[in-house]
């Protein structure tokens with residue numbers, strides 16, 4: 001059983017690329033954020049609003065552990081913060097796990113996120129002017145964890161197809 005894990009900052013394309021990889025490989029895919037929403041019957045925004053981020057981070061770890069331990073092959077798109085909390089990055093070093101960091105520049109991320117903030121509670125209340133500085137600092141803080149991934153794929157200037165092909169080329 002192998003688990004292919006996509007990680008990286010919000011907007012780097014984890015959910016999008018996980019779906020495309022799944023279609024090309026016939027390996028089923030799941031999205032950790034979606035799995036959390038299904039388990040709680042709440043949206044990510046509602047979880048943050050009603051229960052707070054600490055509750056979300058506990059749940060995120062629990063659902064991650066369950067999915068990593070489930071039988072069968074899986075492509076899993078993590079949440080943007082998943083490897084950066086509760087030592088989750090150590091969970092991604094198991095023998096049957098292939099972790100892939102979708103590495104994006106601050107510019108690419110700002111471009112994608114500026115009009116897509118509302119469903120992402122960490123940035124939802126940032127003004128467009130604040131967003132670039134926030135992402136630059138946040139990405140810097142998180143990079144230590146993202147860089148623990150086994151593979152790094154740069155996504156700047158690439159189409160969804162090109163990124164998908166780059167990842168297919170490193171799959172066993």
Ligand SMILES: Nc1ncnc2c1ncn2[C@@H]1O[C@H](COP(=O)(O)OP(=O)(O)OP(=O)(O)O)[C@@H](O)[C@H]1O
Nearest residue numbers: 009010011012013014015016079080112158159160
């Ligand atoms: N290679 C690409 N080129 C252009 N746009 C892309 C590419 N990959 C993804 N996108 C777009 O970027 C946006 C963010 O992608 P996606 O939701 O897959 O990111 P994510 O990493 O799952 O984010 P989050 O951590 O917030 O769930 C989407 O609108 C998607 O269509």
Ligand SMILES: O=C(O)C1=C[C@@H](O)[C@@H](O)[C@H](O)C1
Nearest residue numbers: 010033079080081120121122
């Ligand atoms: O970067 C983050 O901390 C987050 C990213 C999203 O995928 C969600 O997991 C949630 O909005 C938190």
Ligand SMILES: [Mg+2]
Nearest residue numbers: 014015033077
């Ligand atoms: Mg996603």
